[in-house]
Amino acid sequence: MSAMAAARAELIAPRELILNVATHLFGVKGYAGTSMRDIAHEVGVLPGSLYAHIDSKETLLAEIVGEGIESFIGIVQPIVGSAVAADAKLRAAIIAHVGVVAQGVERAQVVFHQWRFLQGARLDEAIAKRALYADAFAAILREGVATGMLRRDLDVAIAVRTVLGALNWTPEWYRADGSLSAADVGEVMATNLIPGLLALRS
Amino acid sequence: MSAMAAARAELIAPRELILNVATHLFGVKGYAGTSMRDIAHEVGVLPGSLYAHIDSKETLLAEIVGEGIESFIGIVQPIVGSAVAADAKLRAAIIAHVGVVAQGVERAQVVFHQWRFLQGARLDEAIAKRALYADAFAAILREGVATGMLRRDLDVAIAVRTVLGALNWTPEWYRADGSLSAADVGEVMATNLIPGLLALRS
DNA sequence: CCTACCGATCGGTAGG
DNA sequence: CCTACCGATCGGTAGG
Numbered sequence: 001m002s003a004m005a006a007a008r009a010e011l012i013a014p015r016e017l018i019l020n021v022a023t024h025l026f027g028v029k030g031y032a033g034t035s036m037r038d039i040a041h042e043v044g045v046l047p048g049s050l051y052a053h054i055d056s057k058e059t060l061l062a063e064i065v066g067e068g069i070e071s072f073i074g075i076v077q078p079i080v081g082s083a084v085a086a087d088a089k090l091r092a093a094i095i096a097h098v099g100v101v102a103q104g105v106e107r108a109q110v111v112f113h114q115w116r117f118l119q120g121a122r123l124d125e126a127i128a129k130r131a132l133y134a135d136a137f138a139a140i141l142r143e144g145v146a147t148g149m150l151r152r153d154l155d156v157a158i159a160v161r162t163v164l165g166a167l168n169w170t171p172e173w174y175r176a177d178g179s180l181s182a183a184d185v186g187e188v189m190a191t192n193l194i195p196g197l198l199a200l201r202s
Numbered sequence: 203m204s205a206m207a208a209a210r211a212e213l214i215a216p217r218e219l220i221l222n223v224a225t226h227l228f229g230v231k232g233y234a235g236t237s238m239r240d241i242a243h244e245v246g247v248l249p250g251s252l253y254a255h256i257d258s259k260e261t262l263l264a265e266i267v268g269e270g271i272e273s274f275i276g277i278v279q280p281i282v283g284s285a286v287a288a289d290a291k292l293r294a295a296i297i298a299h300v301g302v303v304a305q306g307v308e309r310a311q312v313v314f315h316q317w318r319f320l321q322g323a324r325l326d327e328a329i330a331k332r333a334l335y336a337d338a339f340a341a342i343l344r345e346g347v348a349t350g351m352l353r354r355d356l357d358v359a360i361a362v363r364t365v366l367g368a369l370n371w372t373p374e375w376y377r378a379d380g381s382l383s384a385a386d387v388g389e390v391m392a393t394n395l396i397p398g399l400l401a402l403r404s
Numbered sequence: 405c406c407t408a409c410c411g412a413t414c415g416g417t418a419g420g
Numbered sequence: 421c422c423t424a425c426c427g428a429t430c431g432g433t434a435g436g
Binding site: 216250 | 405406408409
Binding site: 159165166193197 | 231232233234235315318319357360361363364365366367368369370371372374375382387390391393394395396397398399400
């Protein structure tokens with residue numbers, strides 16, 4: 001019994017199983033480097049059978065990317081509105097982001113890189129959602145500058161990209177079986193990243 | 203006269219032109235998302251004609267990735283051995299890295315992401331070179347910890363990945379026509395990234 | 405560098 | 421979910 005046959009025996013819905021397999025393969029080999037035959041083989045059906053459950057390869061990607069971005073937005077958005085200082089918000093957001101990456105490293109890679117293969121309205125939607133996510137971090141930094149917690153001369157655009165760049169690189173190296181938990185990794189990264197943005201260094 | 207026909211008229215060697223076009227397309231659409239026909243079309247020849255100049259699609263990728271990584275190593279390696287303090291080395295390395303990205307944003311994207319499509323010995327070689335590059339940053343940080351310039355409790359592995367993550371994300375957003383020069387962007391990123399690693403905050 | 409082509413593989417479908 | 425298949429496209433080659 002293959003892993004995927006076992007998954008079916010455990011009553012995972014076929015469509016969900018296809019999405020899980022596609023997430024794995026798109027994350028590891030990329031969207032263009034993955035064929036529907038690859039997905040079908042790992043799911044344990046013949047290629048044509050996939051189309052009883054999904055419309056197209058691109059629909060699969062759109063769903064993975066869309067839900068993936070939303071899981072990042074869903075965990076960081078509440079932090080923006082919370083009642084703590086900007087540096088504490090930033091620390092919480094960094095830790096939360098690493099936590100979402102750790103939930104699914106391959107899904108994170110699809111969210112960070114494979115969205116480029118979407119087209120038309122789906123591409124526009126993915127770009128808009130990604131911008132919304134970056135805006136959450138920008139809002140925290142702008143607040144920090146306004147309250148004096150962060151450097152007055154902070155270039156918020158570059159600081160957001162510096163922090164998000166470091167965070168978006170984590171799926172390249174984070175491993176669940178490492179010595180540090182995802183929360184620990186987030187703590188360490190926050191401690192590395194935040195002091196350079198602060199107004200006061202003590 | 204197409205841009206590529208113009209390039210030929212300017213006496214660019216055919217093989218070099220093919221490499222330039224492949225770098226552009228691999229960077230924008232990915233290796234698997236780019237066909238030899240795409241490359242031939244932009245070069246201005248028929249697909250089969252490419253093979254008078256190159257062996258295979260993968261050889262093209264191997265050459266772009268190999269020379270690309272070497273241009274990063276070549277500029278940062280000398281900084282490691284220079285006669286300044288570790289924080290000055292790190293600042294110089296960050297600025298140098300952004301400079302190499304700015305020389306070719308698309309080439310940088312190929313170096314950072316498309317190396318995965320190499321196989322066998324070429325894949326091993328690319329992985330080894332990438333590790334060598336990360337080691338240059340790790341050596342700077344280890345020296346900084348040893349001299350007391352950087353925090354004694356610094357997790358060097360995570361700090362290297364944090365800094366390199368931020369740097370490797372720059373091709374996602376750096377634009378040559380932006381208001382800041384590459385050197386300016388490097389300066390700002392260094393100022394954002396280094397204080398979190400320092401032992402003394404003043 | 406072109407003409408003409410190879411076998412393999414691609415995403416996807418009709419009908420059961 | 422399988423059988424059987426579609427036209428399109430893939431990387432690459434022989435011969436000129």
